[in-house]
Amino acid sequence: MVGIIGLGKLGTALGSRLRERGYKVIGSVKTRKSLERGLKMGFDVYLDNSLVAEKSNLLLLSVKPYNVAEISLRTDKPLISFVAGVPLARLAEISSRPYRAMTNVGLTAIAVAGQYDEVVDKVLRAISPVVIWVEERLMDPLTVVLGSGPAIVAKLFRAYVEAAVDVGVPWDLAKEVAAGLFSAAPQLVGGLGYEGVVEAVATPGGTTIKALAKMSGIEGLLASAFEDAVGRLISKR
Ligand SMILES: NC(=O)c1ccc[n+]([C@@H]2O[C@H](COP(=O)([O-])OP(=O)(O)OC[C@H]3O[C@@H](n4cnc5c(N)ncnc54)[C@H](OP(=O)(O)O)[C@@H]3O)[C@@H](O)[C@H]2O)c1
Missing domain, CATH: 3.40.50.720 (NAD(P)-binding Rossmann-like Domain)
Known part of the structure; x- marks a missing residue:
C-alpha cells in the first residue's frame, strides 16, 4: 500500500x-x-x-x-x-x-x-x-529544469507556433508542424549532433542562418530565467 x-x-x-x-x-x-x-x-x-x-x-x-x-x-x-x-x-x-x-x-x-x-x-x-x-545538490536546479519543465517547454512551443502564425502559417498547421519538430528534436540531435543539424539545414548566406542569427539571445534568456527561478527556490528556505 x-x-x-x-x-x-x-x-x-x-x-x-x-x-x-x-x-x-x-x-x-x-x-x-x-x-x-x-x-x-x-x-x-x-x-x-x-x-x-x-x-x-x-x-x-x-x-x-x-x-x-x-x-x-x-x-x-x-x-x-x-x-x-x-x-x-x-x-x-x-x-x-x-x-x-x-x-x-x-x-x-x-x-x-x-x-x-x-x-x-x-x-x-x-x-x-x-x-x-x-x-542532493542537483535537486534545486532539477526542480526548475524537470519540475517546471512542462510549462517552460509549453511556452517555447507556443512561441514557435505564434512566430509561424506571424509569417502567415494557419494556426492548426503551425501547431502540427511544431509538434512534429519538437518530438523529432531528440532523435535528430542524437543522430547528427547539434552542430550537424544546424549545418545540414543552414546554407551559408541563406534563410535559416538569418533566423538563427536573430535568435542568438535565446540561450542567455533561458539561462537567466533558470537562474532566477533556482535563486527564488533557494531564497525561500
Ligand atoms: N504541480 C506540479 O507540476 C509539481 C511538479 C513537481 C513538484 N511539485 C510539488 O508537489 C507539491 C504539490 O504541488 P501541487 O501542484 O500538487 O499542489 P496542490 O494541487 O495544491 O496539492 C497539494 C495537496 O496537499 C494537500 N495538503 C495541504 N496541506 C496538507 C496537510 N497538512 N496534510 C495533508 N494534505 C495536505 C492539499 O489539500 P487541500 O486541497 O485540501 O488543501 C492538496 O490536495 C508541491 O510541493 C510542489 O512543489 C508539483
Whole structure:
C-alpha cells in the first residue's frame, strides 16, 4: 500500500499512475472539498495523515512547501518527498528513511536523492519510465529544469507556433508542424549532433542562418530565467 500525503494535482497524477500499475493507493488532503474530489476520483482518501501512514508501507509527500510544517508525523517507513526546495535534513524530521524527489505533472522522469533502496526504486519506476538517482545538490536546479519543465517547454512551443502564425502559417498547421519538430528534436540531435543539424539545414548566406542569427539571445534568456527561478527556490528556505 502506497500512502500519498497531499492528494492534489501532482499527488493524484502519482496515485493514478500507481493504480494503473496495480498498486493499492491511499491518500490524505487538508480540506473537505478536496476530500470529496478525491473520493469522486475513486481514491481511498482521508483528512488524517497518521491513519494514511499507519496503513501504508511507503509514503509519498506532495503538499505545498508551506504545508510541510503542519505534517506532525514521525515514521520509520520510507518517505519520498516531491515538495520543491525541502532538503533531506528537514525530511529526516518526519521519516528515518527520507528521499527527496522531483518530477513533473507529465511524470516524464523522476530524479531522486537519498540512500539507494530497491523498494523505493521499484515504486518510482512504476510511476515513470525514467528514474535517475542523483546527489542532493542537483535537486534545486532539477526542480526548475524537470519540475517546471512542462510549462517552460509549453511556452517555447507556443512561441514557435505564434512566430509561424506571424509569417502567415494557419494556426492548426503551425501547431502540427511544431509538434512534429519538437518530438523529432531528440532523435535528430542524437543522430547528427547539434552542430550537424544546424549545418545540414543552414546554407551559408541563406534563410535559416538569418533566423538563427536573430535568435542568438535565446540561450542567455533561458539561462537567466533558470537562474532566477533556482535563486527564488533557494531564497525561500
Ligand atoms: N504541480 C506540479 O507540476 C509539481 C511538479 C513537481 C513538484 N511539485 C510539488 O508537489 C507539491 C504539490 O504541488 P501541487 O501542484 O500538487 O499542489 P496542490 O494541487 O495544491 O496539492 C497539494 C495537496 O496537499 C494537500 N495538503 C495541504 N496541506 C496538507 C496537510 N497538512 N496534510 C495533508 N494534505 C495536505 C492539499 O489539500 P487541500 O486541497 O485540501 O488543501 C492538496 O490536495 C508541491 O510541493 C510542489 O512543489 C508539483
